[in-house]
Amino acid sequence: MRQILLLVLLFVVGQWFVKALRRAQTQTRAGTQPGQGAQPGQGAARSANGGASGKAALPEPMVRCAECGVHAPRSESVNVGARSFCSSGHARAYDARTTAQDRPAR
Ligand SMILES: [Zn+2]
Numbered sequence: 001m002r003q004i005l006l007l008v009l010l011f012v013v014g015q016w017f018v019k020a021l022r023r024a025q026t027q028t029r030a031g032t033q034p035g036q037g038a039q040p041g042q043g044a045a046r047s048a049n050g051g052a053s054g055k056a057a058l059p060e061p062m063v064r065c066a067e068c069g070v071h072a073p074r075s076e077s078v079n080v081g082a083r084s085f086c087s088s089g090h091a092r093a094y095d096a097r098t099t100a101q102d103r104p105a106r
Contacts, residue, residue, distance in 0.1 A: 067094045
């Protein structure tokens with residue numbers, strides 16, 4: 001009988017823990033504001049060793065969308081060749097535009 005009580009308690013504590021963890025995550029996500037890349041001179045050298053350790057601590061390098069010019073974090077950007085885009089839709093739009101320019105118009 002005591003084991004069942006312990007199990008229930010464990011379950012409740014687990015639920016509470018998950019809820020608290022989720023709340024902390026959403027708070028961190030809401031707290032990040034655009035316009036934090038105001039450090040000139042550094043960034044290119046840092047991204048080389050950005051491995052699996054300290055993922056959240058490092059400031060993410062920003063890349064510029066070749067279609068609309070919006071700066072997006074590298075992990076969320078779409079890379080086609082040497083160019084970066086804020087979304088796959090813009091990558092396609094850019095590709096369609098450039099190929100249309102190459103082709104002779106009829
Ligand atoms: Zn874009």
